[in-house]
Amino acid sequence: MSEAVDIGPNIDPRIFDSEEFQRDPFPIYKALRDYHPCFHDRFHNRWVISRYWDVDGVFQDNESFDRGVYEPDGPYEFGTNHVFGPNILEYGNSNEHRRLRNIVAGQFVGQKLNDFMPMIDQISAEVIDRFIDQGEVEMTTQFSSQVPIRVISNMLGLPREDEDTFVEWYQLLIAGLGFGGEHMARGIQARNDMWDYIDPMIRERSKNPGEDLLSRICVAEIDGNRMSVEEVKGFVALLLAAGGDTTDKAIANMWYHLLYTRPDQLQDVIETPELWDDCFTEMMRFDPVVHAQFRRTTREVVIHDEVIPARGGVVLYLGAGNRDERVFKDPDTFDIRREDLHMGRENRSGRYKDGKPGHLGFGIGQHFCMGYAMARQESAISCARLMERIKNVRPKFADHPGISSPSIDSGGFRSPQELWMEFDPA
């Protein structure tokens, strides 16, 4: 709950690669906001944006900032450079991006999402059954990393007996994202194995669709236009990371901050389980899983008197904007009852009827997270189910919070590496 310390105006850009920054980026974020709101990081050849309204402004401005990960006239071939294979993240702001997004976005909201709710309940119960008698659990390996990927596997309609294999591919693929070399090679191998596995399913379900998500993605059409088999495969691989790994870490972050940062509010959540929803929102502000997003300028842009040339690399620190004292009162306090934050469902405009600013943790604008509703529901439901089954929950290593405190991993996501807790079965 402590204020981020003022470290003064001198920022050595090598700090961004340090362990110190990965463990606790908040003092650097504050220095960026206060002294260099548009920081020209000459070491990494990029510009760093850290204030809330500046991050919002870049997200909203598609004319000047693109997400394209490749040089428009460079030698890049779509889908060749990524562990996921061809996927929506590579399309930048183009019409191709809109086409792919429109085909699939509807699958993750509204009634289509509600149809999957009973299954989230069931999977959560099964995962909890595996450790409930032990009186302790390491949350990241036994709970948070188990629920989302099993939910996705079931949403896709994969046979339940193959679920463990699917979880294994997922773990290899995620490890391949963050680390290079051998991990990357194993990640790509796992992706290929998974693709071989789903290839016949894609072809079959395109002809005879069922109610599962894979069928729905295969046959979803915009203007008579479906995804190609390769695009479906790329999207399924992306789902594992974009939908599995992020939600996994969101769940861990919520428990970490309730257990270690606000045990008083843990009691509130125990007494009023509906508060998981607000806990999710405040976690997405205070310590979101995704701390940074990247953009490239399409033309010369001036921000806070800094001239960013066309094709300049821009880093948006969502985690810094979310702690902007110009927008949120006591921004370094985790408070699920905060009144100056829009609580509840997000939207891609980032503007809300209650007039309050939302968190930046799902991005804003054209690339606003497609799984925003699913991540929230899944996190709130699985955590509420766990809380019903346990009582007297407490950190196992209360004296050593360091072993489990959040840090940014090699894939750029921030969450605890380990999170042990003890409890009595309810």
Ligand code: HEM
């Ligand atoms: C707490 C969990 C999650 C977090 C923190 C998160 C975060 C984000 C962020 C920050 C973006 C914006 C990227 C940008 O602006 O360039 C994004 C986009 C995206 N998210 Fe999520 N996400 C989460 C859960 C999910 C889930 C469950 C799904 C699965 C449906 C999902 C699918 C996607 C996709 C496909 C995009 C790309 C959208 C586009 O480019 O149009 N995410 N997410």
